Amino acid sequence: MSPDARRARPAPDQPPAFADARSKRAKVRAAGMDPDYWYPVAYESELPRGKTLATRFWGHPIVVYRGTDGSLHALADRCAHRQLKLSGGEVNGCHLTCTYHGWTYDGDGKVVHYAHDLFGRAQPEVKVPSYPVTSRHGLIWVFPGNPEQAGTRAIPGIPELSGDRPWARLDASYTWRAHHSMIIDNVSDFTHAYLHRRFRPFWDAKLTRLELIDDRVELSYDTFIGAGRFNCFIDRRKVDTTSIELAFDYPYQRSDTAGSIKSWCFVLPLDxxxxRTFFIFYFDMLKIPGTRRSLPRRLMPLFMRVAGALAIWPLLREDGAAVESEQLGYEIHHTAPIVELNPAVGLFQDLTIRKWEEFLDRDRARTRPSSIAAADGRIPPHR
Ligand code: FES
Ligand SMILES: [Fe+2]
Structure with a gap:
């Protein structure tokens, strides 16, 4: 075996890359997410005017910056000159200038100014990839795939959060050291009620429906929703909390309890x-704890923060600890067999694998394959 081939092979104790994976489990844990969708990368509040924000999609560095006029731009986070991170540069107007030799990029990734002598040459035509970027629901969204596809994909609408009578909203975001498929498994697989036995967000769940429809897995449980600490905020005379509907609506996950308590979970596969996960929970009504009275809408944001601190953020941290531990377990024991009981998990994993294979097939057919497929979610040695 040549030294190059030896170097390309994963170490024997490393989980295999997608191309080398044989089992469904190894495939799903190595699969990327189809970049031809919109992915949230940060809250709008994380990126003030004139600032940059470094993120990644499946190991591929992206810089998002906000011009001094408020406009958003997203470029590959790699100066075309000596590969410095552009996120370390400076925003001037709608342009981004690399900190080293002062090459200035416009929002399309084209170098429009060189801050040094060009040695008698004409100004070279230099460009780095740029990505469609927009904002919605208080989040910044990037389309990391083929930009021509961006117009064909929609960011999920959440009509309940706008209009005259917006629902109360609670946000939560975490960066977890776990593969995205473990998080998708976690949020819709209600067999893990035991993990949340202190908070009881759901209890005694029975799967009553499971269906794959195109790129969407829909499922329902009969279960008792919102017991434990959240109990005091829910008016059970008005909201039927004995069942829940969920969907892995690729690549997003959502839930709906009686049309009154809803959530989205958006994942950003960094590598x-x-x-990074972005949860949005939203509630049509809450009641004043200890009473039978509905909470006035103007007080709901305040109570949402209390409910978050008491009942939602702590349980999400339990999920985070569990999936991080699962990731660690997978990396150590990836050759050992596992037992999976919930049929919904099998469908989520089939969908994740199929969507990644479809993307790889599309990408191979392109004249210039994307660097996202080539990166294979690699963890860069230097962040
Ligand atoms: S490395 Fe960016 S301008 Fe030279
Ligand atoms: Fe959970």
Missing amino acids: RRTT
């Missing part, structure tokens, strides 16, 4: 073992 093979790191995922």
Whole structure:
């Protein structure tokens, strides 16, 4: 075996890359997410005017910056000159200037100014990839795939959060050291009620429906929703909390309890073992704890923060600890067999694998394959 081939092979104790994976489990834990969708990368509040924000999609560095006029731009986070991170640069107007030799990029990734002598040459035509970027629901969304596809994909609408009578909203975001598929498994697999036995967000769940429809897995449970600490905020005379509907609506996950308590979970696959999650929970009504009275809408944001601190953020941290531990377990024991009981998990994993294979097939057919497929979710040695 040539030294190059030896170097390309994963170490024997490393989980296999997608191309080398044989089992469904190894495939799903190595699969990326189809970049031809919109992915949230940060809250709008994380990126003030004139600032940059470094993120990644499946190991591929992206800089998002906000011009001094408020406009958003997203470029590959790599100066075309000596590969410095552009996120370390400076925003001037709608342009981004690399900190080293002062090459200035416009929002399309084209170098429009060189801050040094060009040695008698004409100004070279230099460009780095740029990505469609927009904002919605208080989040910044990037389309990391083929930009021509961006117009064909929609960011999920959440009509309940706008209009005259917006629902109360609670946000939560975490960066977990776990593969995105473990998080998708976690949020819709209600067999893990035991983990949350202190908070009881759901209890005694029985799967009553499971269906794959195109790129969406829909499922329902009969279960008792919102017991434990959240109990005092829910008016059970008005909201039927005995069942829940969920969907892995690729690549997003959502839930709906009686049309009154809803959530979205958006994942950003940073690399093979790191995922940022963005949860949005929203509630049509809450009651004043200790009474039978509905909470006035103007007080709901305040109570949402209390409910978050008491009942939602702590349980999400339990999920985070569990999936991080699962990731660690997978990396150590990836050759050992596992037992999976919930049929919904099998469908989530089939969908994740199929969507990644479809993307790889599309990408191979392109004249210039994307660097996201080539990166294979690699963890860069230097962050
Ligand atoms: S490395 Fe960016 S301008 Fe030279
Ligand atoms: Fe959970």
